Amino acid sequence: MGRLSTLFAPERVAVIGATDSEGSVGRAITSNLLESFDGDVVAVNPYKDDVLGLRCYDEVGDVEGEGIDVAVVVVPPDVAIEAIRDAGAAGIGNVVVITAGFGETGSEGAARERDLREAAEAYDLNLVGPNSLGVMSTPRGLNATFGNEMATEGDISFMSQSGAFVTAVLDWAAERDVGFKDIVSLGNKAILDEGDFIAEWGEDPETEVILGYLEDIADGEEFVRTAREVTQETPIVLVKSGRTDAGASAAASHTGAMAGSERAYEAGLEQAGTLRVESVQELFDFAQILSGQPLPDGEEIAIVTNAGGPGVMTTDAVGDSDLSLSSFEDETLGALRETMPEEANIYNPVDIIGDAPAERFETALETVLEDDNVAMAVVVACPTAVLSFEELAEVVVSQQRAHETPVATTLMGGKSVGAGREILSEAGIPNYFDPARAVESLDALREYDEIQSREYEEPATFDVDRERAREILESATRRDTNRLGVEAMELLDAYGIPTPAGGVVSSPTEAEELAEDIGDDVVMKIVSPDILHKSDIGGVEVGVPPEEVRDTYEDLVVRARNYQRDAAILGVQVQEMVDLDSGTETILGMNRDPQFGPLLLFGLGGIFVEVLEDNTVRVAPVSESDARGMLDDIESAPLLRGARGRDPVDEDALVEAVQRLSQLVTDFPAIVELDINPLVATPDGVQAVDLRLTIDQEEL
């Protein structure tokens, strides 16, 4: 059991601020606890002698007898911190702070929240909230919330950054067959956040599926680490709202949380192995099927239907998903041919036609479920005079159980569906009117199966010259700038990312010597942090023959001075010519996300990134397969792989460059942003031709 086990399964709960005044939150919580909790409830309120029949203590420290596991704090904000300290001093490990008026209300509240966090940390409290609706746990009947509704028992555990959404879900679930194990309203997440709860539920044998509604993730890197472990056993399905620009600013004004970028969330949640959904409907559709059905052994689906049209709609939904239609084995086709009417379509989607009674569904379903090419099935039935949905439901349940293969159903109707739906629901088989939802839900099973079989490799650690890299970064500090350019190319050399021969020199003679070493025509560029668009001022010369290097040096410096008399000139870069024609320009970059840390970006250069916005991101550090996945992600990937008669580039070299950059930015949090543009990829390797980075000197 996790460290929060006593939070969800306490023996004794104290309500600090218990009261019986009508309509108050303190009364609602006390009476909710009294109603269903199978442990002991203690009331604390210095202004009351008894509350709802309970003796009322002045302070939580006064309570005699066995220890209290959870204190629920509902006193006003100005005394809440004192109450938390009292709880800590009394040895209570878990505190649920219902009280609002903290970080969500402006600067005064934010200061109060800092004090609250300090108090909680001083006593090492597991603190939920503040500004929480409370917590619930059905096995003990624990309802430490001020909502109107208690959850029914089930195997879904649910956390929500919106308390109102918890009340909505409970009201909705009361009408359906959706049960819960634990529910927590996260509130402002001063201490406990989503990472703590997924860790707890990951160890909880009674939680089959973890659901979350989140508006931000407090610590992205920690979340990814925890979620990767948890999702090996327990699926996590999340709505992360504030996806769109409009939604993100609404979320910011609602929670006051600093927003990470949507792209970082997208990458981070995917790398973490969570199933991210966009709507409330999907959240619960996926929860139900994950809790009720086994995982499929493949991606191939069989459709069995009594109606051609709905069969086509279902097939379209399969086409939209990552599932594929099973091709049946000859034996299956033979058996179907023998047992189905002549007008039936025995190929997938199997159409057993309109006069099919439940028995024919049974035969067809049994036959296809025995086929090794069938990893899951969907049964799509329209109401007819000869078909009882109730009988059909029983047949589906028994076949699903016998084959232990995931099944979903579409009983396409309304009033005649009722009894059948209940039979299915009790057996954990989800039923929908719309076949698209059945297929999407089965696809979620496939996706989770794929997540579960992921092997998270450790990021490779290359042999690099970390000290040299540190020196180069520190040189910027000495020059009192946060921005570095090609003068820092050695940073890449130090981490084994290939660069063309060359360097930055500070005299015509040095330039000439370097060009002679290179032994061919060179590219020369003025190096100055004050000149951003070097080409525009004539600060770049391409294909300079050795004999013109000396003069070109002088020319470049003059042009720079003419452009800006006091420009800081660090010298001139002399670089081997890179054959751009035989190579493909790519961009490899990084910036830091407030929640997820370093975010790597990869794409093809030029129009691909600028006009077509064709690029992909990953949270660093990345493993080899993460890095390889980035190459697969972009639409323009075929251009790296020999489209239009070109030679394919050296993908392994690209993948290695991504991993090496990942190592660099992970080793040095001081690198705030970095762009290698272009990183030229050829059939023989890669070369970083240009570099820009920004550093945070305080992190050095």
Added chain:
Amino acid sequence: MGRLSTLFAPERVAVIGATDSEGSVGRAITSNLLESFDGDVVAVNPYKDDVLGLRCYDEVGDVEGEGIDVAVVVVPPDVAIEAIRDAGAAGIGNVVVITAGFGETGSEGAARERDLREAAEAYDLNLVGPNSLGVMSTPRGLNATFGNEMATEGDISFMSQSGAFVTAVLDWAAERDVGFKDIVSLGNKAILDEGDFIAEWGEDPETEVILGYLEDIADGEEFVRTAREVTQETPIVLVKSGRTDAGASAAASHTGAMAGSERAYEAGLEQAGTLRVESVQELFDFAQILSGQPLPDGEEIAIVTNAGGPGVMTTDAVGDSDLSLSSFEDETLGALRETMPEEANIYNPVDIIGDAPAERFETALETVLEDDNVAMAVVVACPTAVLSFEELAEVVVSQQRAHETPVATTLMGGKSVGAGREILSEAGIPNYFDPARAVESLDALREYDEIQSREYEEPATFDVDRERAREILESATRRDTNRLGVEAMELLDAYGIPTPAGGVVSSPTEAEELAEDIGDDVVMKIVSPDILHKSDIGGVEVGVPPEEVRDTYEDLVVRARNYQRDAAILGVQVQEMVDLDSGTETILGMNRDPQFGPLLLFGLGGIFVEVLEDNTVRVAPVSESDARGMLDDIESAPLLRGARGRDPVDEDALVEAVQRLSQLVTDFPAIVELDINPLVATPDGVQAVDLRLTIDQEEL
């Protein structure tokens, strides 16, 4: 009223094949008719004296009294055609053929269906089916189907190519508040098809929304024409299944219909002004809001909620849609500031916080609906102790009515929603648990409003040399080939699509003369239908100076002969050099779709079409704005418009070229396929550099 008015509102209906044998289709139809139809039912069956209390006639011609408006045919397939002839001979105008065993069952059935069509055409019958579930119309209580369920009255008319789907929808609708005007099961569409029914319902004042489930469209061009007119008054919402490759082959095996391409359907249905949806859920979500709410006067939406989190989810849904969040006027903000609690968020999404009773919702909703920047509103409410969903529903209804502004609601709950939902539903205000559905439905209103305000311009008719074009096409006939290349460039000249100076010559001397006329270096290419990849065999020379033209001619011919001794050589193309560097290569093409006819394709050349698949299609003929829309559609459009420091190309010239090609392929159905690749666009115009086309000689 349309020509099908007596089909849906008959006085007298005959059932040919009426019977009382238990479980038969003939009995089901007769008893369904007897149950609710307010007209007269006549039974026809030579083997019966009476059926379900009706006197039974031997033949429909024997029936005395007033004329029969509709004959429903349920006799076996081998006698069905005779029954149809009898009906025609008796002067019956409408026939509904329930009988199956026609085109859906193989070659014998297909032949039978041809006979049926002939019989129907001989009597000019409005024939539904065969293989139809039947028709319904609620105002007269007409239930001429063999389903179990009669629709309740409403303003939605619904056609379905799947009879089973009709039964599913009726069963589902019986549980909800969804009513219908007319329903038709299209069956095999031997005579009447989707185009006829949309035309009928377009003229029917009792039909507010037309819904359809289609697997194919019989005549795409006719459908587009009709739908454009109908959708000026009445929205059409369609599921067209077989969207995906898998779905299309399932549909083909189900209906035996020849599939048009999905891209043609996509373009055609969009150009027709229909709202195409992908799921059954959307079909009815859109139907309900279109039938219940007025159209918005803009795309700006206000969100009013008592819960921050669900407010953020709703804002995300707005971000996903084509709607935008209203920016409130100062007056609105002032009024909200005055009337809402201090903790409320008065900016959109308006969060009137958790302690809001219905009255506060009323004040907030009234205030925002009076704002000119608010074209529609969504109310999102979570259950709380102080809020009655019933009261809230009443408030929303009265505000919606007072402002005549479209409103949808998300009462986020289950068991406490019931009464509120009913009040809303009676007032035509849709309610959903998931805010995304509310926003998507409001977005459908916006989309239909935009469709309604479309002005379908006539395609421009340019002054072209049609006779010359015909001669060029006919020259292919003389050469006994279906494929033409650059030798047909004059076809483009004849239709005013600019081509570089030049032509195809058949001797070195002619080549030299032509090059002299051009007066500059030229491009020379061998012209042979037998040599597809000219560059590979050295069949193309670029930048040939005038003095080398003669020798180059000889070289090209020798290389062609070396490659293939008996290749048909039509000559050598001598063409002005086109400066590809200053231009952008585009592709303009056409192929013919079996349902929609000529389909124009436009995209950028090279990797854009081949690797990135970035292109767009329209059904021809296109208007100027259609053509301009093609330029807007592609992702790489910025490259035409001056991205990365290039001069923008002459868009008007491109738009005109698209229209001129549209005119060419519309004028000549013999052109089966055509590709101008590249069509080079520059700041000064366009030039068609290369051409391939395939013709169908029988169409000439």
